[in-house]
Amino acid sequence: MHQEIEDEGAAAPLRVTEVEGTKVTWDPAQLRKIQEHPCFSKDACHFFGRMHLPVAPKCNIQCNYCIRKFDCVNESRPGVTSKVLKPQEALERVREVLKKVHFIKVVAVAGPGEPLFNEETFETFRLVKAEFPHLLRCMSSNGLLLPDRMDDLVDIGISTLTVTVNAIDPAIGKEIYAFITYQGTKYHGEEGAAILIRNQLEGIQEAVKRKILVKVNTVLIPTVNDEHIIEITKKISELGVYIQNIIPIIPQYKFAHIIPPTPKEKKEIQDKCRQYVMQMTHCRQCRADAIGRLGKDLQQCMFSE
Numbered sequence: 001m002h003q004e005i006e007d008e009g010a011a012a013p014l015r016v017t018e019v020e021g022t023k024v025t026w027d028p029a030q031l032r033k034i035q036e037h038p039c040f041s042k043d044a045c046h047f048f049g050r051m052h053l054p055v056a057p058k059c060n061i062q063c064n065y066c067i068r069k070f071d072c073v074n075e076s077r078p079g080v081t082s083k084v085l086k087p088q089e090a091l092e093r094v095r096e097v098l099k100k101v102h103f104i105k106v107v108a109v110a111g112p113g114e115p116l117f118n119e120e121t122f123e124t125f126r127l128v129k130a131e132f133p134h135l136l137r138c139m140s141s142n143g144l145l146l147p148d149r150m151d152d153l154v155d156i157g158i159s160t161l162t163v164t165v166n167a168i169d170p171a172i173g174k175e176i177y178a179f180i181t182y183q184g185t186k187y188h189g190e191e192g193a194a195i196l197i198r199n200q201l202e203g204i205q206e207a208v209k210r211k212i213l214v215k216v217n218t219v220l221i222p223t224v225n226d227e228h229i230i231e232i233t234k235k236i237s238e239l240g241v242y243i244q245n246i247i248p249i250i251p252q253y254k255f256a257h258i259i260p261p262t263p264k265e266k267k268e269i270q271d272k273c274r275q276y277v278m279q280m281t282h283c284r285q286c287r288a289d290a291i292g293r294l295g296k297d298l299q300q301c302m303f304s305e
């Protein structure tokens with residue numbers, strides 16, 4: 001990633017004129033936040049690491065590519081189940097890791113279920129923020145509860161947020177989501193997808209307004225949303241999303257019959273989307289308890305039982 005940064009003085013916006021073909025403008029305080037974030041900055045990923053705290057087991061939606069036995073596949077490689085930690089245990093893990101590993105700059109909750117649907121996520125961030133205020137706080141969410149929990153996200157000082165958006169049209173969304181559970185009611189089909197999409201888009205817009213840097217993950221599902229992704233990208237560009245991470249589907253559950261995209265097909269879509277939103281190309285689909293630099297996890301050697 002080649003960032004051409006012009007600093008026009010303290011009051012002026014820091015301008016990133018061209019990032020892999022995408023024109024973007026961000027304010028300096030926001031950009032400084034991500035200079036050490038391995039997912040939001042490809043340069044940072046060589047030097048700095050992140051630490052995931054698996055404190056969020058429950059989920060409030062059902063994606064048709066998720067068998068719910070493993071970590072949330074919206075941000076994780078399938079087939080891995082993280083041992084869930086309690087908030088206090090998570091804090092102890094942060095203490096232990098930071099004593100030994102000095103390049104961890106980001107602490108995140110990315111599962112194993114939906115972070116916003118588990119109070120333990122908020123409790124964990126409160127504890128970590130109090131003791132390690134210098135660490136960036138990051139979260140990956142399906143977005144259903146974003147508008148409802150926005151004040152809490154600001155309160156715990158989330159600096160970077162990922163929302164998985166696979167459709168902005170409920171007619172396509174209903175093919176991807178079997179149901180959602182929102183404010184105690186279960187909604188199926190197009191009705192459920194419409195609520196999810198509305199909350200995702202509202203939540204993203206609000207997060208951007210509150211100076212949270214937003215990444216959108218989009219699962220590329222050939223024959224379902226492949227031709228629709230460009231519409232998603234145009235929309236999230238209007239909302240001020242910083243970067244998009246297009247992830248190829250791993251066929252399982254109700255999408256077991258789908259033929260995943262080839263790397264070439266994925267790249268073609270990324271190339272089209274890049275003119276609207278910067279594209280992430282270095283995602284390693286981490287597990288919900290990953291620790292270390294991307295693709296160089298320390299988790300197994302540090303905590304294997």
Ligand code: CLF
Nearest residue numbers: 039050108110138283284285286
């Ligand atoms: Fe974790 Fe995600 Fe935050 Fe990164 S991972 S919650 S933004 S700190 Fe990064 Fe891992 Fe890809 Fe996620 S490489 S799966 S994009």
Ligand code: SF4
Nearest residue numbers: 059063066072073074
């Ligand atoms: Fe599975 Fe994540 Fe979808 Fe929930 S949001 S159903 S955990 S992929």
